[in-house]
Amino acid sequence: MTAVAARDLTSPIKPASGGKPSVGRFSVGRTLKYALLLFFLLVVLIPVYVLVITSFKGAGDASPARAWNLPQVWTLENWQTAWDTLAPAIGRTFQMVIPAAIISSFLGSLNGFVLARWRFRGADLVFTLILFGMFIPYQAVIIPLSKLVVDIGLPNGVPTLIFLHVVYGLPITTLIFRNYYQSIPHELIEAARIDGAGMLRTYYSVVLPISIPSFVVVLIWQFTSAWNDFLFAVFFSSSQNGPVTVALNNLANGAMLQNYGVSMAGALLASFPTLIVYILLGKYFIGGLMSGSVKG
Structure with missing residues (x-):
């Protein structure tokens, strides 16, 4: 029984099915999922970014042409x-x-x-x-x-x-x-x-x-x-x-x-x-x- 146990411990662990680790099969899917989530998060946060930075701009700095730029002078x-x-x-x-x-x-x-x-x-x-x-x-x-x-x-x-x-x-x-x-x-x-x-x-x-x-x-x-x-x-x-x-x-x-x-x-x-x-x-x-x- 000792020899059998030693052989079992030294033998490599086989994947669950198909000869490939189960984790690797879904890595592409998970990557695409998180990429889509990140994309939609950016879509939502872009207007919030413009809203926040514009609120700290002076009257001459807050204009549609400079909507994406950070304030030249931060003001409350x-x-x-x-x-x-x-x-x-x-x-x-x-x-x-x-x-x-x-x-x-x-x-x-x-x-x-x-x-x-x-x-x-x-x-x-x-x-x-x-x-x-x-x-x-x-x-x-x-x-x-x-x-x-x-x-x-x-x-x-x-x-x-x-x-x-x-x-x-x-x-x-x-x-x-x-x-x-x-x-x-x-x-x-x-x-x-x-x-x-x-x-x-x-x-x-x-x-x-x-x-x-x-x-x-x-x-x-x-x-x-x-x-x-x-x-x-x-x-x-x-x-x-x-x-x-x-x-x-x-x-x-x-x-x-x-x-x-x-x-x-x-x-x-x-x-x-x-x-x-x-x-x-x-x-x-x-x-x-x-x-x-x-x-x-």
């Missing part, structure tokens, strides 16, 4: 000007998106729970009608919404935008929560009913504590959707009471039209909150989205 004046102009609008945008995201997420959670686990006659029809709201373009309802806002007496600006984003956020939040709640074991809901818990008590004590992944998804989704909205903002607010998208549009098309550096700095300032949210919570967003879509 553009950032200071953009911040002084956009700071009030950024504050109003936070006042709008935070309540809109929280309210629409909570209402979508209630809708999803009722439609998924507290069935009633016509639940599927109600769910289908709610989903229709996802496919109605904003442009098609601007005039009816304007009349509705006037009839109910909502003040122009942040209150109206909160109301609109809550209403328009209900279809997607309801869909995500319904899919997630369908993955909850039915025995868990039945055990709560046997213990005497009603619908609201079951939701508050049993379902809500395990809904964190879906809440992360819908909060990020609603936050970014409301923050980046321009159509509702330009129709239902003004530069004095509107969000940052309206102020950024005025900054780019106002008296500073030729000052590309200020416009670029303003665009970066306006995008920082959503970028920070995705950097900090991106992995939770993907995990929560998959838990709601795959299991549903």
